[in-house]
Amino acid sequence: MVNPNIKAVVWDFGGVFSTSPFEAFNHYEIERGLPKDLIRKINSIDPDTNAWARLERSEVSADEFDDLFAAEAEREGYAVPGKDILALLSGRIRPKVVEALHACKKHFKVGCITNNAPVGKGASMTSDPEKAKLVEEIFGSFDHVIESSKVGLRKPDPKIYQLMCEALSVAPAECVYLDDLGINLKPARAMGMTTIKVLNEAQLLSDLSEAIGLEF
Numbered sequence: 001m002v003n004p005n006i007k008a009v010v011w012d013f014g015g016v017f018s019t020s021p022f023e024a025f026n027h028y029e030i031e032r033g034l035p036k037d038l039i040r041k042i043n044s045i046d047p048d049t050n051a052w053a054r055l056e057r058s059e060v061s062a063d064e065f066d067d068l069f070a071a072e073a074e075r076e077g078y079a080v081p082g083k084d085i086l087a088l089l090s091g092r093i094r095p096k097v098v099e100a101l102h103a104c105k106k107h108f109k110v111g112c113i114t115n116n117a118p119v120g121k122g123a124s125m126t127s128d129p130e131k132a133k134l135v136e137e138i139f140g141s142f143d144h145v146i147e148s149s150k151v152g153l154r155k156p157d158p159k160i161y162q163l164m165c166e167a168l169s170v171a172p173a174e175c176v177y178l179d180d181l182g183i184n185l186k187p188a189r190a191m192g193m194t195t196i197k198v199l200n201e202a203q204l205l206s207d208l209s210e211a212i213g214l215e216f
Helices: 021-031 038-044 051-056 062-075 082-086 095-105 129-139 158-168 182-191 201-212
Strands: 008-011 109-114 144-147 175-179 194-197
Touching: 008 158, 021 038, 038 062, 051 062, 062 082, 095 109, 095 201, 109 158, 144 158, 158 175, 158 182, 175 182, 175 201, 182 194, 194 201
Parallel strands: 008 109, 008 175, 109 144, 175 194
Antiparallel strands: none
């Protein structure tokens, strides 16, 4: 039975509809003999002002990010060009999650909040035209999309979640929010949203089914 208390399902994109870029980061690190999670470590230093944060707010270009990230990596003792990181951002699409979105849309408002960068083709951040088209179709299914690179805000800034609630005309307590990063779930949960941390496709579908009352 559909949960009558839920009016909207709000989704992250990378790591939810697509496989996490963190997997690609780890493969890159293995291939180049770098410490595991080095890239995530670099991106966690000065998280509001580092190269990654500035790119996701469109404060720097891809070329500027290339140099800025390389400088941050050098401070940690490693040579990692920023352009290499940008090439790893686009994961594989999870078809069952796309099907779940379409099922949700029949009963709830649906939105997407994504921290992304102004690289590749649109929100997909990919240079693959076929994948870019598929991602465009997915984004077209949402009632509202907020991209950090377009609004100049990025998760976990609480303002970005409030903007989505206002756009969908729902209260936070009427929303389910899915994200693969706990740091992004924390402010949503504090606002009153039901939150789901995405670990994998099967777990996502199971937890979402329990939260909203639909079977996938």
